[in-house]
Amino acid sequence: MAQNIPADLKYTKSHEWVRVEGDVVVIGITDHAQDSLGDIVYLDLPEAGRVLAKEDTFGEVESVKAVSELYSPVSGEVVEANTGIQDSTEVVNTDPYEGGWLIKVRLSDPSEVEALLSAEEYGAVADAEGH
Amino acid sequence: MSKDTREPLIFDVSRPGRVAANLLPKCDVPYQSPSELLGAESLREKLPLPEVSELDVVRHFTHLSQRNYSIDAGFYPLGSCTMKYNPKINEKTAGLPGFAALHPLQPQETVQGALELIYELQKMLAEICGMKATTLQPSAGAHGELLAMMMVQAYHAERGDTQRNIVVIPDSAHGTNPASAARCGFKVKGIPSNEKGCTDLAGLEKALEGGNVAALMLTNPNTVGLFESDIQQICQMVHDAGGLVYCDGANMNAMLGLTRPGDMGFDVMHFNLHKTFSTPHGGGGPGCGAVSVQANLEPYLPVPTVEKEGDTFRWKFDNSKSVGKVHSFYGAFLIAVRAYTYILSLGKEGLRSASENALINANYIRARLADYYDVAYNAPICMHEVVFSANRQKREGDVRAMDISKRLMDYGFHPPTNYFPLIVPEALMIEPTETESKQTIDSFIEAMIAIAKETQENPEIVRTAPHTTLVSRLDETMAVKNLDLRYAPLFEE
Numbered sequence: 001m002a003q004n005i006p007a008d009l010k011y012t013k014s015h016e017w018v019r020v021e022g023d024v025v026v027i028g029i030t031d032h033a034q035d036s037l038g039d040i041v042y043l044d045l046p047e048a049g050r051v052l053a054k055e056d057t058f059g060e061v062e063s064v065k066a067v068s069e070l071y072s073p074v075s076g077e078v079v080e081a082n083t084g085i086q087d088s089t090e091v092v093n094t095d096p097y098e099g100g101w102l103i104k105v106r107l108s109d110p111s112e113v114e115a116l117l118s119a120e121e122y123g124a125v126a127d128a129e130g131h
Numbered sequence: 132m133s134k135d136t137r138e139p140l141i142f143d144v145s146r147p148g149r150v151a152a153n154l155l156p157k158c159d160v161p162y163q164s165p166s167e168l169l170g171a172e173s174l175r176e177k178l179p180l181p182e183v184s185e186l187d188v189v190r191h192f193t194h195l196s197q198r199n200y201s202i203d204a205g206f207y208p209l210g211s212c213t214m215k216y217n218p219k220i221n222e223k224t225a226g227l228p229g230f231a232a233l234h235p236l237q238p239q240e241t242v243q244g245a246l247e248l249i250y251e252l253q254k255m256l257a258e259i260c261g262m263k264a265t266t267l268q269p270s271a272g273a274h275g276e277l278l279a280m281m282m283v284q285a286y287h288a289e290r291g292d293t294q295r296n297i298v299v300i301p302d303s304a305h306g307t308n309p310a311s312a313a314r315c316g317f318k319v320k321g322i323p324s325n326e327k328g329c330t331d332l333a334g335l336e337k338a339l340e341g342g343n344v345a346a347l348m349l350t351n352p353n354t355v356g357l358f359e360s361d362i363q364q365i366c367q368m369v370h371d372a373g374g375l376v377y378c379d380g381a382n383m384n385a386m387l388g389l390t391r392p393g394d395m396g397f398d399v400m401h402f403n404l405h406k407t408f409s410t411p412h413g414g415g416g417p418g419c420g421a422v423s424v425q426a427n428l429e430p431y432l433p434v435p436t437v438e439k440e441g442d443t444f445r446w447k448f449d450n451s452k453s454v455g456k457v458h459s460f461y462g463a464f465l466i467a468v469r470a471y472t473y474i475l476s477l478g479k480e481g482l483r484s485a486s487e488n489a490l491i492n493a494n495y496i497r498a499r500l501a502d503y504y505d506v507a508y509n510a511p512i513c514m515h516e517v518v519f520s521a522n523r524q525k526r527e528g529d530v531r532a533m534d535i536s537k538r539l540m541d542y543g544f545h546p547p548t549n550y551f552p553l554i555v556p557e558a559l560m561i562e563p564t565e566t567e568s569k570q571t572i573d574s575f576i577e578a579m580i581a582i583a584k585e586t587q588e589n590p591e592i593v594r595t596a597p598h599t600t601l602v603s604r605l606d607e608t609m610a611v612k613n614l615d616l617r618y619a620p621l622f623e624e
Binding site for chain 2: 036038039041042064065066090129
């Protein structure tokens with residue numbers, strides 16, 4: 001099945017996407033991730049101000065199948081969480097790259113972004129899982 | 132759905148003044164007014180208990196039982212759950228008045244047979260898994276995991292090794308493993324599986340660095356249905372790092388009389404008597420998740436333990452190192468009676484034969500369905516269960532594992548386990564057990580092949596299944612998001 005993997009984003013092996021907006025990055029989960037999880041029913045998101053190291057757990061996403069941890073692709077401070085969608089978690093399924101974003105983080109080490117996967121590299125990761 | 136197929140609650144059937152025949156003898160205790168005994172302010176004016184006839188009760192509960200799918204009704208290939216047939220002789224022995232009518236506070240000399248049964252079953256389980264001692268107290272597998280982690284903690288504490296706060300768990304584990312470790316206060320460190328679906332030794336080695344690992348929790352055979360062939364090396368690595376190794380015994384049905392966790396190097400394990408030893412799987416209990424330990428953990432077993440002195444059995448409560456009691460009295464005793472009956476019925480050769488047939492049945496399904504469904508990790512052989520991925524069906528017909536499971540209900544089978552283990556996308560985990568005939572397994576295989584063909588020719592019928600059940604596809608998302616368990620009358624008066 002064709003997966004929606006926007007070329008202008010960066011990705012992780014654990015299925016998060018990253019969009020750079022100046023010194024802040026927006027983070028969410030990929031279309032492949034939401035499709036594999038199924039209907040998302042609960043989101044646990046961090047408070048603004050929390051300081052994350054790269055690969056720290058920043059929250060949880062619960063679907064009808066499983067609870068999965070969310071890993072921060074970068075180091076930095078959480079400046080905003082998309083708490084507005086916690087009562088309408090289906091947005092993560094229907095609009096994972098725009099309305100379904102999860103957190104915004106102010107980068108403490110911008111070079112970390114370069115080390116993330118490109119859309120092409122992430123596509124290979126998703127393919128290896130059977131798409 | 133044209134007809135309302137909901138079964139009313141017993142409260143909905145209630146009509147004022149309706150009663151069953153009352154054949155009780157006249158009460159020989161003098162009547163006392165509840166308001167005098169409790170105070171009028173403590174009494175409710177209305178107590179809406181159902182008022183029904185005997186026939187109302189019989190029909191209501193018969194209807195409910197007819198809606199239940201059970202192993203007595205059909206094939207139940209629910210992976211990881213070992214839904215084998217529970218021989219009726221187990222119920223016969225558990226119902227003997229000498230067992231069923233005991234009081235847990237009876238003097239020990241009047242319950243010598245019961246104590247002997249507990250003592251003997253504990254020894255049998257220890258022998259089966261190659262360990263030193265066993266407790267029957269835990270109520271179920273996860274309770275056994277928790278007890279094991281408590282004993283691991285006590286073991287390290289006695290050695291002053293209190294910095295050991297990490298439990299290592301592979302990413303294929305049952306979700307109860309990290310939950311049990313976390314409940315005990317440990318930090319959980321996950322390790323990946325390798326390309327064969329087994330524990331990645333490099334990942335384990337990295338996780339063991341730093342000397343803070345209290346234990347590794349490992350399921351063998353693992354949840355992909357594969358035997359961890361590096362198990363001796365794995366146990367050695369953890370022991371060399373000062374940790375202990377726990378075996379999740381959920382998959383013990385693959386190993387009876389063939390190999391023993393104790394011989395592989397495990398320090399402690401749990402059994403699910405309801406899986407391996409044919410006691411009832413029951414909505415929450417009573418159950419027994421017996422735990423066996425090597426000599427190093429024996430001092431920490433829960434009290435009381437049963438001791439044998441000459442021909443006499445007695446409870447032993449005094450053990451200062453014990454982690455204490457984890458169950459009221461002595462665990463679910465009548466479950467122990469059933470497991471004891473099963474072990475004696477089959478005997479040493481019979482238990483081995485049970486596991487051998489469980490292995491053959493699973494491999495037969497794997498071999499016959501391998502052309503139709505992707506076998507997880509392309510495993511050339513499996514243990515007592517086989518994990519398929521519905522990736523091919525998802526790609527070809529947008530049919531998911533869940534759809535295939537629902538469609539199996541139309542063919543008269545209980546669905547297999549879905550979406551577990553988490554490391555296999557679109558997982559379908561099938562465990563036939565040893566108690567099914569070749570004819571039953573063949574008809575299940577034919578249904579799976581038919582569904583694979585439907586996926587190509589008419590995927591819609593699979594995506595919208597089930598079509599023949601009383602209730603069609605449930606809205607699981609709504610059930611999670613708008614859970615409502617309050618009683619509301621089904622029919623207006």
